[in-house]
Amino acid sequence: QQQVKQSPQSLIVQKGGIPIINCAYENTAFDYFPWYQQFPGKGPALLIAIRPDVSEKKEGRFTISFNKSAKQFSLHIMDSQPGDSATYFCAAVEATSGTYKYIFGTGTRLKVLA
Amino acid sequence: DAGITQSPRYKITETGRQVTLMCHQTWSHSYMFWYRQDLGHGLRLIYYSAAADITDKGEVPDGYVVSRSKTENFPLTLESATRSQTSVYFCASKTGGNTEAFFGQGTRLTVV
Numbered sequence: 056q057q058q059v060k061q062s063p064q065s066l067i068v069q070k071g072g073i074p075i076i077n078c079a080y081e082n083t084a085f086d087y088f089p090w091y092q093q094f095p096g097k098g099p100a101l102l103i104a105i106r107p108d109v110s111e112k113k114e115g116r117f118t119i120s121f122n123k124s125a126k127q128f129s130l131h132i133m134d135s136q137p138g139d140s141a142t143y144f145c146a147a148v149e150a151t152s153g154t155y156k157y158i159f160g161t162g163t164r165l166k167v168l169a
Numbered sequence: 170d171a172g173i174t175q176s177p178r179y180k181i182t183e184t185g186r187q188v189t190l191m192c193h194q195t196w197s198h199s200y201m202f203w204y205r206q207d208l209g210h211g212l213r214l215i216y217y218s219a220a221a222d223i224t225d226k227g228e229v230p231d232g233y234v235v236s237r238s239k240t241e242n243f244p245l246t247l248e249s250a251t252r253s254q255t256s257v258y259f260c261a262s263k264t265g266g267n268t269e270a271f272f273g274q275g276t277r278l279t280v281v
Contacts, residue, residue, distance in 0.1 A: 061211070087267035098259055098272030099212070106267065144211060148267065154219040155200055155263065156227070157270055161211035 058082055059147050061160025068135055069168050076130045076163045078145035083126070085147035090119065090130050091159075093142045102143070103130070135167045172196075175260050175273035182250050182280055190245045190276045192260030200263045201243040202270065203227075203235065205256040212259065218243055250280045 060079045068074045078088075089104035105112045105119045105128065112119045116133040132139055145160040173194040182188045192201065203215040214227030216235040224235050232254060234246045243262075247254055257277050263270040 064209075089269070091272075096274075098261075098274050100272065101269040104267070104269075150267070154217065154225065155265075155267075156214065156217065157202065157261075158214065158228075159204075159212040161209060 058158045059145060059160045061145050061163060063163060064161070065164040065166075067166045067168065070136060072135050072167070074132050074135055074139075074165055074167075076143055076145070076165075077127065078129065078147075078160050079125075079127045080147045081126065082147070082149065084149045084151065085158075086150060087148040088119070088121065088128050089146050089148070089157075090117075091144045091146060093144065093162075099144055132165075135165075137167045137169045140166050173260060173262055173271050173273045175258075175276050178274065178276060180276060180278050182278070184251060184280055185249050188247050188250055188278070190247075190258055190260075190278070192243045192245070192273060194241055194243075194260075194262040194271075196262065196264075196271075197240055198262035198264050198271075199240070200265070200270075201237065202261040202263075203233070203243070203245045204259045204261065205229065205254075206259060206275070207256050215245065215258075247278075250278075252280050254278065255280045 090102045091099035092102045093099040103114045103117045118131040121128045143163045149156045176191045202217045204212040218224045218237045260273045261270045
């Protein structure tokens with residue numbers, strides 16, 4: 056079963072638009088929620104991350120909104136650029152017994168049109 | 170070179186053959202992970218390791234074997250490759266705590 060559900064599967068926006076990618080989880084043991092960006096032929100790279108005691112985090116044009124009661128979190132990309140075209144993965148991390156399990160969503164392929 | 174490296178980058182193998190994918194990191198990170206990436210499934214955890222000689226199963230471990238005799242290496246072996254194991258495999262490493270996991274460039278494996 057998919058422990059982290061991500062939507063949409065793909066997204067096309069015009070330059071300057073604000074794409075929003077959503078993720079939902081069930082396991083309340085998750086305590087760290089990173090977003091990864093992946094360009095074709097490359098490994099994923101950390102974009103931004105949030106802990107559940109924070110409702111919003113901004114880094115440059117990227118913002119995570121976190122709703123702990125709804126067990127949902129989302130990524131907003133302000134003033135999107137063609138260079139933001141990539142696949143985005145949300146993840147949820149469970150730290151138990153001294154180890155860390157990263158569970159990823161299925162990914163969102165974003166295309167920003169010039 | 171510093172960082173995390175995977176080898177080979179590309180591999181074609183036949184059904185039933187044993188194949189090993191290598192992962193090496195130079196940071197002495199305690200934690201290492203193997204994922205497979207398939208369209209529609211995202212990244213699925215195969216195995217992870219909290220330290221040398223400590224490994225555990227992830228979401229999709231069947232058909233795979235790992236070992237971690239040294240902190241810096243975490244090889245993944247497909248004992249008898251099947252076509253369903255055709256995928257892109259990513260290795261990752263991290264330190265303790267809620268910190269960034271660093272990914273390698275991936276190995277594209279095709280089983281024919």
